[in-house]
Amino acid sequence: MGGPMTDGTALDGTELAEQLRTRGLVRTVADREWRLLDDNHSSLLEMLAKILNATDAPPIDLHIEDALKELKGPSFFSVQNVLCGLIPLLNVDHESLLAFITSLLDAGGKDLAAGAPSTAFGEWTKKDPARSSKVYEAARTGDNLALRQLFTVLLANADVEEGLKFAQAQGREAKLAAISALGAMELGERYREVLDTLIQGASSDEEDIALRSLEAGYRAAAQRKVLALSEFDEQLERVFQTRSPFVIHFAADLLWRHREGLTESSIALCLEVVADVDPDNLGTISQIDYAAHQLVSTGHAERVVHLLGELFDRSKGRITLDEFQSTYHALQNAGAEVLGGAVVYWLLNGGVQTRKCVANEVCGVGNDAPPFSIPRSSLPPDPSDQLFLCRKAVGWFFIDPLAAVAIPLAVLRDGSPDIANDVLELIYEPLLLSYGGKLKDSLERYVADDEANSPGLAELLARKAALQGAMQGIERLVELHPNETHRETERVQWHEQMQQGMEQGRRKSIFDDLVTKQYILYGRSSLTPIYTGGDTTHLTETAMHSFSISSELPILDIVDPVGLDYMLVHFRLEQREQR
Numbered sequence: 190m191g192g193p194m195t196d197g198t199a200l201d202g203t204e205l206a207e208q209l210r211t212r213g214l215v216r217t218v219a220d221r222e223w224r225l226l227d228d229n230h231s232s233l234l235e236m237l238a239k240i241l242n243a244t245d246a247p248p249i250d251l252h253i254e255d256a257l258k259e260l261k262g263p264s265f266f267s268v269q270n271v272l273c274g275l276i277p278l279l280n281v282d283h284e285s286l287l288a289f290i291t292s293l294l295d296a297g298g299k300d301l302a303a304g305a306p307s308t309a310f311g312e313w314t315k316k317d318p319a320r321s322s323k324v325y326e327a328a329r330t331g332d333n334l335a336l337r338q339l340f341t342v343l344l345a346n347a348d349v350e351e352g353l354k355f356a357q358a359q360g361r362e363a364k365l366a367a368i369s370a371l372g373a374m375e376l377g378e379r380y381r382e383v384l385d386t387l388i389q390g391a392s393s394d395e396e397d398i399a400l401r402s403l404e405a406g407y408r409a410a411a412q413r414k415v416l417a418l419s420e421f422d423e424q425l426e427r428v429f430q431t432r433s434p435f436v437i438h439f440a441a442d443l444l445w446r447h448r449e450g451l452t453e454s455s456i457a458l459c460l461e462v463v464a465d466v467d468p469d470n471l472g473t474i475s476q477i478d479y480a481a482h483q484l485v486s487t488g489h490a491e492r493v494v495h496l497l498g499e500l501f502d503r504s505k506g507r508i509t510l511d512e513f514q515s516t517y518h519a520l521q522n523a524g525a526e527v528l529g530g531a532v533v534y535w536l537l538n539g540g541v542q543t544r545k546c547v548a549n550e551v552c553g554v555g556n557d558a559p560p561f562s563i564p565r566s567s568l569p570p571d572p573s574d575q576l577f578l579c580r581k582a583v584g585w586f587f588i589d590p591l592a593a594v595a596i597p598l599a600v601l602r603d604g605s606p607d608i609a610n611d612v613l614e615l616i617y618e619p620l621l622l623s624y625g626g627k628l629k630d631s632l633e634r635y636v637a638d639d640e641a642n643s644p645g646l647a648e649l650l651a652r653k654a655a656l657q658g659a660m661q662g663i664e665r666l667v668e669l670h671p672n673e674t675h676r677e678t679e680r681v682q683w684h685e686q687m688q689q690g691m692e693q694g695r696r697k698s699i700f701d702d703l704v705t706k707q708y709i710l711y712g713r714s715s716l717t718p719i720y721t722g723g724d725t726t727h728l729t730e731t732a733m734h735s736f737s738i739s740s741e742l743p744i745l746d747i748v749d750p751v752g753l754d755y756m757l758v759h760f761r762l763e764q765r766e767q768r
Contacts, residue, residue, distance in 0.1 A: 372405025
């Protein structure tokens with residue numbers, strides 16, 4: 190008995206049968222792993238199935254425990270891949286096959302690919318209705334191995350009838366598996382019948398059954414591209430009252446996986462619940478980020494912005510935009526005005542932590558333009574709120590003058606004319622007094638493009654030019670120069686700070702142990718020795734090119750650092766008027 194192999198060598202059936210009897214199925218497949226790099230290994234699978242389906246075949250779990258201990262990492266999953274292709278071809282009893290795949294599942298651990306044997310077992314039951322019936326019978330008797338695969342078998346066979354029976358039975362584990370399977374099935378005409386069962390489960394006082402039923406109901410609705418029934422929303426509100434970590438994770442999972450089945454009311458409920466997430470629950474926070482990213486993409490940006498502000502402030506800064514980069518990029522991709530509306534909301538309504546988060550994200554040294562623009566609709570209608578918003582922008586975004594001036598310019602353009610003079614003074618001091626360069630160029634372009642506000646801004650630019658003219662030559666006043674002792678002290682302190690910063694950066698770098706350190710002091714090129722064989726060495730020269738980034742130190746930080754600091758702190762911490 191023989192057959193072809195994918196690598197061109199003959200497959201000896203007698204040798205293969207002997208190997209199965211002596212080394213067992215898992216080791217036999219592992220021994221031939223090097224031949225199975227090509228996915229086309231049907232010849233081996235057919236011959237293995239033929240041998241193992243014979244009446245005198247060796248057991249499929251022969252030496253399985255020791256064999257699985259010998260397999261590590263990629264080798265295990267390569268062997269598992271072959272075994273999963275073999276399982277649907279086997280004609281063995283369900284008990285031995287259940288034990289076999291359970292061993293594989295346990296060995297796979299929590300790896301994402303570890304569940305493949307369950308899928309293969311589901312395919313095995315589809316070959317003969319009697320197979321799934323035997324699994325159901327075993328599950329009803331409380332067989333742990335059968336219960337473990339009940340979800341897979343019900344789903345693979347799309348067995349709505351059996352799913353309803355198990356969902357209405359008393360066995361807890363079987364009920365949970367059946368509820369999940371019903372939510373994942375294509376229900377067709379029995380959709381409403383299944384929903385009635387799921388609503389009944391959702392009203393249970395047992396949290397796990399209620400949550401599983403709710404998840405199944407919303408999942409079934411999402412698959413049909415319809416909204417879930419209002420009864421599910423009523424039970425969702427009831428269950429969410431506990432605010433337990435599991436409930437919060439459940440709410441995040443609903444938003445991420447089954448949003449299409451959620452009504453506007455249920456979306457609002459879920460967002461209200463996830464705002465209470467524990468900052469230490471990083472997995473749940475990741476789920477919230479994924480969900481928020483999708484919500485922004487489907488027109489719920491305003492709700493997401495409100496949620497992020499609550500998360501930042503409630504966590505007292507332990508949760509920041511660093512954990513919500515997917516959501517932040519979604520806001521950016523939605524358009525500069527969407528991000529601008531978010532910035533306005535956070536500055537106007539957020540606490541210190543929220544404003545700090547947004548400042549860290551949108552501000553940067555050397556930026557050529559802010560990443561947002563301010564739509565008219567995002568500005569508050571009250572003039573005092575508009576001025577409050579401008580002061581917050583200057584206070585928090587001062588390090589990036591182009592970002593700081595964007596909101597005052599928007600208020601000049603679209604806000605109340607009653608506060609125009611106050612806004613202009615805010616642009617002049619501290620922004621224009623501190624910065625020239627890009628800010629001055631930006632304001633000059635704005636004057637050329639905006640006729641309505643040109644006179645006021647032009648006057649500010651003229652005042653700035655007059656101040657610069659008056660200050661020319663001031664650097665030559667000896668009385669303003671620090672003495673040599675102060676200079677030397679400052680140089681020593683700066684040198685120590687740089688050394689500490691470099692050392693801390695090196696220790697925290699993930700590349701520290703991966704790369705070789707090189708110190709280049711001065712030069713325009715580098716030489717790399719390349720050994721060409723023997724004792725000869727060839728030097729390769731690599732030209733070094735310059736790159737630069739420009740930044741501007743605010744003049745007020747030099748002329749009046751104490752006054753500037755007091756002003757910015759006041760802008761940041763002042764409270765909005767209560768009405």
